[in-house]
Amino acid sequence: MRAREEFSRYASQYGTHNVIQTKVAQRLVANTPDKPRRILDLGCGNGTLFSSIDWELESFVGVDFSAAMLEHHPISSQTELILGDFNDQKLFAQLVAFSFDRLYSASALQWADDLDGVFKSIYALNTPVSFAIFTSGTFKTLYETAGLSSILKSSDEVIGSANHHFDAQFEIVRYILEFDTVREMFRYIKRSGVSGGRRVLNFTQTKRLMESYPLNYLEFEVLFITTL
Ligand SMILES: C[S@@+](CC[C@H](N)C(=O)[O-])C[C@H]1O[C@@H](n2cnc3c(N)ncnc32)[C@H](O)[C@@H]1O
Numbered sequence: 001m002r003a004r005e006e007f008s009r010y011a012s013q014y015g016t017h018n019v020i021q022t023k024v025a026q027r028l029v030a031n032t033p034d035k036p037r038r039i040l041d042l043g044c045g046n047g048t049l050f051s052s053i054d055w056e057l058e059s060f061v062g063v064d065f066s067a068a069m070l071e072h073h074p075i076s077s078q079t080e081l082i083l084g085d086f087n088d089q090k091l092f093a094q095l096v097a098f099s100f101d102r103l104y105s106a107s108a109l110q111w112a113d114d115l116d117g118v119f120k121s122i123y124a125l126n127t128p129v130s131f132a133i134f135t136s137g138t139f140k141t142l143y144e145t146a147g148l149s150s151i152l153k154s155s156d157e158v159i160g161s162a163n164h165h166f167d168a169q170f171e172i173v174r175y176i177l178e179f180d181t182v183r184e185m186f187r188y189i190k191r192s193g194v195s196g197g198r199r200v201l202n203f204t205q206t207k208r209l210m211e212s213y214p215l216n217y218l219e220f221e222v223l224f225i226t227t228l
Helices: 002-009 011-017 019-030 048-052 089-095 115-123 140-146 155-165 182-191 203-212
Strands: 038-042 059-064 079-083 102-106 129-134 169-178 217-226
Touching: 019 048, 019 102, 019 129, 019 169, 019 217, 048 102, 059 089, 089 115, 115 155, 140 203, 140 217, 155 169, 155 217, 182 203, 182 217
Parallel strands: 038 059, 038 102, 059 079, 102 129
Antiparallel strands: 129 217, 169 217
16 A cells, blocks of 8 residues: 555654644644543544643544554553554444544545545544545645646535535635755655655656746645534
């Protein structure tokens, strides 16, 4: 599975390349309408969300399909880390044994094979949710310059799917990240996990894109989904 290999390959560097994901996780936590004490985090990675929580917890279950990412997750007497795949029904069969006050997922669900199916499985856990999902405005100019369409779903598509399962509030937030050089920008894309390991351009196409990209920043678009 390509995405898992890619996240694992760069796991040790993720912490220094996740500038936007850190802002996203912090916003997701700050926007929580309550202070849930029993938390599930799907696609927990190296624990950015866990580290953003500033209230006392009873339990924190983090799920990720990359063992290398989990190795970097903080552990405490409250944390339980599960190596699992949210595309796999077996994970949700395991999770029904737990009780949660809120289910979080930050910067991970855009990689669901079948987002609607994952939403359905999450809905069955009968728990309030807070999701942040990268959508197709991410790398907008980069894709336009390369003459490609985004590999991510549009915010409208994700909202449409979420509306099937949740009575949720939606917020779209755009971020930019500036770089001194185009080379640094492309290195960031590779190491930050935002490309999910999908390599769509060959070497020559990448070189041409680096020469013609008109901005000194990257664009990100994130859809926040919250239920009460
Ligand atoms: C961009 S990182 C975000 C990590 C963390 N939530 C954060 O906010 O920094 C995406 C994470 O989702 C995990 N992930 C992607 N697809 C997954 C899947 N199908 N099941 C479980 N974890 C997955 C990756 O291994 C990675 O750790």
